Amino acid sequence: MTHPFRQLLLAFTVLSSASLSAAEFHPYVSAFGGIEFASQSDIYGHNPAGVVRDIDVEYKNAFAWGLALGTTFYQSEYGQLSAEFEYASRELKTDSLSLNHVSRDLNGSAGNELAINSFMLNLVYETPELIDRLRLSAGIGAGVAHLDYDINYLVNNARVPTQINLRDTANPFAYQLMVGASYAINDDFSVLTGLKYFAVRDHDIDRYKLNNGPGLESVLNASFENSWTWSAGVRYTF
Template sequence: MQPFLVLLIMITVLFAPDSSAAANKKYFSLMAGPSFRTDADSSFSGSRVAGNPGGEQDVDIGAVGGVAAGMYLPDHLRVEAELALRNNEVGEPLPGFQDWNVGAVTLMVNGYYDIPLHHAIQPFVGAGMGLGLATSSLEDNFGFSDTDTETVFTYQLMGGAQYRHNDRLTFFTAYRYFATTDPDFQFGGVRAATQINSHDWIFGVRFDFE
């Protein structure tokens, strides 16, 4: 319950209407890119699995996309609320199983520092934290399939560069390291404990409001 409370307080502070916030410019952004999830250290157990196998699973390149709404703060700072979606497929999950997809829908609060340089291209760094709904589907070679979800705590570290095209429009690209607490999925006879960590490369556009 504590992560939910922390996230709620951060979002409330971000969008609370007060006299100082009214003077700060707001923005909306869109982003998407490839997600390189690290090989997952997974373990399996249950009545449909023999021998409780485990170990690293090869993960295919996936995708990430999302939207964010935020505001500019003094001292080259920004803060935003972000809704994002990630998904990856495991190459060879287990003998007898053909498909295993793992993804997450996340709601995060991100903070950025725009490094002040007198140049059209400006670097930035940032970090974020929040909550995610991890979702996984598993299918074997005999027609059995099931889906499970689990709430996880999420965090990410970011670094990139942005180009301000005009007073309203900014293009950006960034590297992100994304991670969650380890989900534990249940698939009706199969228990799969795994990890969700990824190296993402995103491309996006930001629209400023007056």
């Protein structure tokens, strides 16, 4: 074996060992819960007569929770990368509603909520351990959100107030941005905390008149935005 060939074989062996070390897989499962705040829906369109319907819905702060199953797939002196599947649930109660910038009364005798179940694929970067066992993280996710609207309000433009129901289900594209921190209690368990921005692509929502009208009146365009969630949780690494 020639001397240059021995050197090439040695270099290949070293690189292969480094690649295998960098590509170590560490599966994990995590659970989290927290507070969703500042979320709102912007609903816009026209009724059959061409009159603008500009509806702004603000939601109360609500509990959000979720589970994630993933694995670390790359490690180096600069940190580590993980890929995970995440399920999260939010049930948002309507706090206030305006129609064409005029505040409207909610119909207290009917439901007033937006339920969201999201199914996301996340890519997460974690720094090396900074202080003791503390790591910082940042991530991005994309997937699908199942939205279930049931929002009711009153329009007092007749002798008997018109009862309006915004009701529909949709499964639009969703994305999220995340920052957080983790602290390793031991080699298996870590505690987590983080802040997440969540949004979905525009989608349709039906507007019904429950009285004084024809039932389904119009189909409007809806967006869900400004959704922020602070959460805390635990992670177990196998």
